[in-house]
Amino acid sequence: MAYIRKRNKRIFLIFLLPAMLVLFLTTIYPMLYAGYLSFRSYDLAKLFVPRVFVGWSNYGEILGSSEFLHALVTTFKLMAMTLSVQLVLGVGIALIVTQKLPGMPLARTLLMIPMMISPVIVGLVWLFLYFPELGYLNYFLSFLGFDSIPWITSTDWALWAIAIADIWQWTPFVMMGTAAALQSLSPEPYEAAMIDGNSRWDVFTRVTLPQLKPVLVSLMFLRAIDAFKIYDIIFVLTKGGPGDSTEVLSMFIYRQSFTFWRMGVGAAASFVSLVIIVVLITLFFKSLNRDQVS
Amino acid sequence: MTRNLRQNILVYALLAVVLIVFMTPIYLIVSSSVKPSPIMFQKPPAFLFTPTFEHYHDLFAMRPFTKFIWNSLIVALGSTAFSLTIGSLAAYAISRIRHKRMNDVAFWILSMRMFPPIAVVVPYYIIFKSAGLLDTPLALIIVYSTANIPLTVWLMKGFFDEVPLALEEAAAVDGYGLLATFWYVTLPLAAPGLAVSAVFCFIFSWNEFLFALMLTGSEAQTATVAVMSFWSSDAVQWGRIMAGSFIILIPGVIFVLTCQRWLVRGLTMGSVK
């Protein structure tokens, strides 16, 4: 490509530099500090001056701990629950609000509101809704003739309760992205498909969905990163309970670091979880690239 | 015709269900913010009551809430502007440099978003303390930018990939330098992407709680922390929290409404990676 000459390449690197530098400078110290901590034992008497070098024992403890494993599994469970529902619901709602009918732009705007609320406040609002007896949710259920559900107080439901609050907040994100993509799809394939006499469902699965795929992958990818770090909603709603049913990785790290003052173990857990997510995302990219090649 | 009518009715019915489900929590915020405290929790919930504005009054009487909203604005706008500037430059470079290592660079930048925030709170506290930046909006702008820059790079790269190279080449032929090409040709075409990135950076910075709690005091406290501070040792002061939540929702809505035209176009282009 003639356009990109040597000199330009250097300028491009200069473009890249500020971002790299800022990110490097702002993350290197915290990362190093956390790395340092992860090899140290805590010392209660001097809270944040860990002195004792303990080698890999913090990592050993994390990897051998059933609590960490449980937290990891719970994180992925929650991720699967929220992402799948957000995907289906987001696409579904996008199909509704992209109909060329009066009132739809307003509906789109209203539906974006949940995304704009702080996750801690989302947690509080849902806490309000979930109170088994005083909350609105069970009141509506009883109104419709259903039994009340022990949302955040039963180990069977609590994870769903967290998932629902997260789904409520972030489905609009998927909806927004999908709606935008839907509106820009070129009409030709549809006309062709319609002429061929395919049913609506066939058109959707064979024509629309493949075109949406890149958008959806991209949206899900961003959601996955955030879902892996989910913290605020759980901190407010259940704090990991009842029992340990909603104890995700972030809560595990929080409890180790701040409740138990075991900053070393918390830091080790952070690195282990970082490795896990990075490996998963690399695999994701690999499989994506293979798809694109084939 | 009847088929169309029936179909429209179905669409509106579904929309009604969706709106009811998604708007109930919003209704809860609004109604609780004007509900007198003794009947805040009641079985069945009180739907009809004489609204009171005491919670709104208390919010401003008991905390310098206007100042906290101002702080939030400075932090959110500051981090958004900063992240967009250097993030889109970096994204442009990544998009244009043809080198196989560029994927790794993009990935490294994105991975900055993946470290659990809870693990870096203490180190950030120590740095800002020694730099004298504790309890200043700048500290939060820096921290939020480490999350916002990767997002901007990720989103903007998609947009720049879509801008036809032919246009840039034409500009180069016309004698535009690289920066001028970027500024006058590429960026306007990717403007919707800037809107999308701006919205997400703004929303994240506006709403963040953990760092805002740990790194600020009375000077730079953000509105989100101030609202949550009505969770006290003996009570969650629901009315005031809901009133505060409603107020801090408004800037976000205004911001999104302003950007909405761009947003729709923006999400379409960029996300098609």
Next chain:
Amino acid sequence: MKHLRTTALCGAVLLGLAGTASAEGHFEGVELKMLAIGDTSVTRLAPIVSEFEELTGASVQIDMFPYPGLIDKIVIEASSDSPSYQLMWVDSPWVGVLGESGALLDLTELVQRDAEEIHLDDIVPIQLQENTWQGRLLAFPASGMIWHQNYRKDLYENAEESAAFEAEYGYPLAPAQTWDQYIDIAQFFTRSAGETLAGEVLEQDFYGNAQAYSRVAGAITHDFFPIMRSYGGQYWDAETGLCAMDGPEAVAAAEVMKALIPSNPPDYLGLMWDIRTGYMERGETAQSSYWSVRTVRLTNPEEAVLPTIGEAGYAQSPTGDGNPQPTMTGALSFAINSKASDVEQQAAWEFIKWGTSRDMMRRFAEEGSGVSQFHMSILSDPELQARYPYYQVLLDAQENAQRRIFHPFYADVEEVFGVELNKYMAGETDSAQDALTNACTKIDTRLRVFPEELRLRWINDEPAAIFQ
């Protein structure tokens, strides 16, 4: 007393200060910042700090933060060498961890110096002990708490109900003195909508009691400990310094809580602080035990429904066998950062004296919805007692009071017992013994890292040196 006065004089001469009278204007230009939450006392003080500023010349800025996360912020602040905050709001169980890390200034000398000015003799001693760590007074009470029971006086005095109760249980209906009675009363008053209560048909369910079983903000452990203590249970093994909260007394307490579930509102596992007290405040439960900081609402029709539909009664917390047993106390207190400069510490102490003084406390009580009091003369004041009938209970309860858990590992205990008790209440752990043994095992794993000598020091409740 004479000795105290001499000390006070010496101190004053040495420091060049002499009490408030001459502290006026002495702190011109000193800037104090307080790391606090918006609890009753801080919320009342914040709007009137200008009065203190006029008095002393020091300026005070109170920053209010959410309760969840506050201790994390205090600990991070305490780990820093140059403090941003000179004053800190402290919940009394935190004195262990903060004392052990040397974060708080020892107030002993200051209290001794100003004993008369702060009416030391008039302060309920246990409220001071609450803030003591290894004999050092590390914080000063701003709000004193007692765990006690609230009940529906109007229902207990209803002839029909009390006759029915006596017929069913064989003893007269009165505020429960033992937990067995508490359970009986709870069962007796649990009614469904449609049944009658005190001659009226209920429109909605009525509950026998409202206890908290939620893990959020440690609610369930706060409810568990008073019961465990009232059975005579100990927190720690005096020989080893390890967890003793799985003994028979603790098991009995967990079983009491379990037995109360059927007469609790159905959202028992989600009940936390104000949600639980809400049931009492709306008059939807016959009895409920909690910290006295919220009791004042039961006397105020603007904050609670109950005063408009019935009447609240107050009594000490029940015990295992009806004989006096330790009552749970707590204190919400103000403390001084040990790393603040000398003059800042002096000014901060002036602020604490001003904000917790007897005059200020009386002023709060007279203005209505007062903070939880800790001066004996206020608690026994007949006029105030008429307005706040529970004052007498607070005063009586202090007699057998023993302080709350103050171990540096308090946060672990609250968390671990929260998890395990919560599991037991939810039916996931078979027996109370299993749940408590699990919890103790987890705590001990962490404690065994430390030498026994240290563990024993941590559980030693040395009396505050202020009384020597």
